[in-house]
Amino acid sequence: MTANVSIDYINHTYKGQVEPTLVDIAANIEPGEKLALIGRSGCGKSTLLHMLAGLLIPTEGCVRINGHQVIKPSAKWNMMFQKPSLYPWMNVRQNAQLGLDLAGIKDDGKVDELLELVGLSDKSEASVQSLSGGQQQRVALARSLATTPELLLLDEPFSALDAFTRSALQDEVARITHQQKLTMVMVTHDIEEAVAMADRVLIMSANPGRIVGEMKVELPYPRERASQQFSKTREDLMKQFDSLVGNASQAESEPESEKKSDREAA
């Protein structure tokens, strides 16, 4: 089963702050839809993603997944972070299997299948510390998929990788989520990433964080980056972003460690 997500009029103000971080956020995400949230640093896109994961509870409003209010984290709606954050005392397989272990589910070949899917079946017994950044993020992807989530959340998961690895992984995640008809919400500051992976893009502005624009990406999967349609869509999105929140080239990400949502959730 794949998730229908509804975001019901969220307002959020962090503890000890006067200015709200998020104002009047409302959206509906259809089952199997891939949504990208783009915006400048401080627009609250990562905060919103943490709320979808149940790692943060909004001060007003709520998130519903298949009609049920999200009040705590669950392996059914799974988040991937900027850092792969693997456990170094576990090998590749043990890391990928962690969600199943925690849920007390016996692994019946699912982990092997996923390691195959992310191209790491020959590394299943390897130490995660011996892997490259891209390989580590692939293990994190397998870990996220092992619990058969209904919703996959991505918090700028490829921004720490080199350009080649990044685009390869973007295509791979797009392919896998498309095949499995998984609902996906991703936060990014990279317009190309949004066009490569999403069906719909929500543009957010900062101070306070709100949704100011929307664009559909109607390109077939797998997406051809070299195609004219792709460039055209990217340009359209860039223009819309510029007209709504200013120059797109300035839409940088914050370092992961300084994100408020991270501190709050930890």
Add this chain to the structure above:
Amino acid sequence: MSSQQTLSSSLYTARVGGIDWLAIANRLMHSGGYTAIGILSLLAAWWLGGWLIENNPDTSSFADFAPAPAFSRLVELTLNGAVWTAIVPSLERIGLGLFWAAVLGVPIGVAIGLYASLREVTHVPFQFLRMISPLAWMPIAVLAFATWDGAIIFLITVAAIWPILFSTAQGVRRIDPLWFKVAKNLGADGFQMLRKIILPAIGQDIFAGIRLAVGVAWIVLVPAEYLGVTSGLGYAINDARDTLEYDTLAAMVVVIGVIGFFLDAICVKLIQRFSWHQQG
């Protein structure tokens, strides 16, 4: 420039017949040679001390301290089993003392590592208690425990708990916050977080604490065994002093040092076993 380089490199190689003798010698020295020099130096200093004592008319009655009488006595004590009857009770006490120190120190360390408020509450009391010599508790221990053994184990626990507790707390504080978040996101409950994430993450810190604790506990053990008990290494030393058997005394000192060395080596192995830092 280049001639200088050739000169200097020729200084550091000693090729005779195509074999680099210097490199071989260097390797041999590092695989035990230097260790042997250290051991021999210690023995030489001991021998010299013994020789000085023997040749001074004021101290010549203590001449049995020297290595030769001590080692022949050690062989004798090992063969007649006296060494073992001293070692076994001491190891039991150390083992129980460390056991209680870990049973108390690890959970408290985890708790103060996780909760800043608890850390602040305990800071002054713990630093205060930590600075008190374990031996200062002796009179209280004797009053509080029905048996001498109980009192000694208490003293060892008091000595050993602090390094374990603080090292554990430090380990917990160094855990990457994202490790908690990812596990929480995958549905880990509190107990799973402890068993699957926290304990494996800090295993090496716990054993580093235990290693320090073993050092302190082993030092405290000997004076603690001067208390009423009639067994153990501390007792054996005290007894040898009373009966003027200085060769036995020196033999027991050797035994204490050797066992301490091996306990430390075991701890180093355990730290390596539980370390997840990449080797090499």
